[in-house]
Amino acid sequence: MRTGVIARKRGMTAMWDDQGARHPVTVLQLDNCQVTANIKTVRKDKSEYHAVQVAATDKRAKNTTAQMLGHFEKAGVAPKQIVKEFPVTPDAHVPVGTVLSAVHFVPGQYVDVIAKSIGKGFQGGMKRWNFKGLRASHGVSISHRSSGAMGAHQDPGRIWPGKKMPGRLGGERITTQNLKVIRVDSTLNLVFVRGCVPGVDDAHVMVQDAKKTLVFAAKHNHAKALYEKVLPKGVDDLPFPAGTAELAKDLPPVIEAPAMRTSPFIPRE
Template sequence: MIRIWSSNARPSVSRCRNLHSTVSANAEVVPKSKKPVPKWTPSSLRTGVIARKRGMTAMWDDQGARHPVTVLQLENCQVTANIMTHRKGTTPYHAVQVAASDKSVKNTTLTMLGHFKKAGVQPKRIVKEFPVTPDAHIPIGTTLSAVHFVPGQYVDVIAKSIGKGFQGGMKRWGFKGLRASHGVSVSHRSSGSTGQHQDPGRVWPGKKMAGRMGGDRITAQNLRVVRVDGSLDLVFVKGCVPGVDDAHVLIKDAKKLLVHTARHNHAKALFEKVLPKGVDDLPFPAGTKELAEKLPPVIIAPSIRVSNPFVPRE
């Protein structure tokens, strides 16, 4: 394989998924006086990032299959604080505070202006914190890039779902409704009986009824990263993401298919199954702008299909 990461001219598109680990391995030797660069382990928990949902489109993999993808873009996502608190009766709590989307000074409160000035970053629109392990803290002021995620890995995306207003039982809960022809008069979409007889003579709490729908915090789990654009800070994930276009979303490593699976397989000595197939390593403690400059602008994950879907089966 051509060592495209060591050449001066970066190719426009690459289909390799092990570039992140290769760049880290070929980095300059750090003097002994400096602290060595930490490596990702199955017990490590990285920080997440804040991005904007730009909309949906379609992509075709190397086998010609079409997949719907959602485009997420990072807007000057920077680290503003490292948090470490001792909680009574539990282990210490470690977190990384991240802010994104530059904001004008006149529309920022004095309290937040002082906080951003102390961190050495521009005022931001949104500030969130992500729990991490003690070895995953990031220097304050570091700018995170889309290469924080490796094509082929799985992520969880958290966002506020689209509000639907006050809806009936059929749309809100998927009720079948009453008869559409005979025996029902002007109550075809009614929820029907909701209570009991004289005993207990009331509606039990938690009954599925008409009410306000949407506008809740939703987590879309186990979305596969199919493409990363380091020059435009774009992350393409397969499938749909909750929320409206241009809304802020939180992206972090998949809790089930990446974090827990890595720890489980590592404990059982299944080292080849610690990370998803084709992913050798993850940028640790984070994927920064400096790392993005060493990688190709666009990295695409190959198809995970074993055989071509368009070839007739024998």
């Protein structure tokens, strides 16, 4: 299990692959993402917890607390805006101060993106919970978008906790799973993922290897000796323990995943 990275959501656009298929993509950019610490703790059951602490986006020293200034100075990196840690396996620790690059991800693999969703304020039941609402024609008087009945009668005489009701919508930590990496630009540190990502533009997001379709699937197939299925189709290898800026110098500036379908312009035999 490798470490993840902290990126900034730059917005959405569209791409066309070599077969002419259109893909909506979200552009994520790594902004001075560096390793600031390697964490190892022992739990009560004597098992070990390993993690890599990552920080991103330079920050002015005068706007940083004294405690964090000391932490960054010890790591030998400039003050950063955001600091997060990613659980890893014991062999996936990365030297402190390492600059992570967009080549940490390989086109064709799948990633999970974690971010804070867009806050939408106080909303009703239809928008917040996708309720159907009441009848839009006859028999309903100015209650078309109400939530309907709230609960029981005299017994229990109250509303059960957890009832889906109007309230604050958005502004929560959301994980979007299994987004395919379409293109990697090591010059601008851009990662193009297929699909949408939570959060507003320029917000910080956490990007890591997909747990279900990559990490757990690889572990399952490796245990069954299905070595050809350990990595997704079209992916030969992943940078381990991480894709660094030094590694990016030896790779092409732009790497794009090949189309995984037959061309619609070639007649079938």
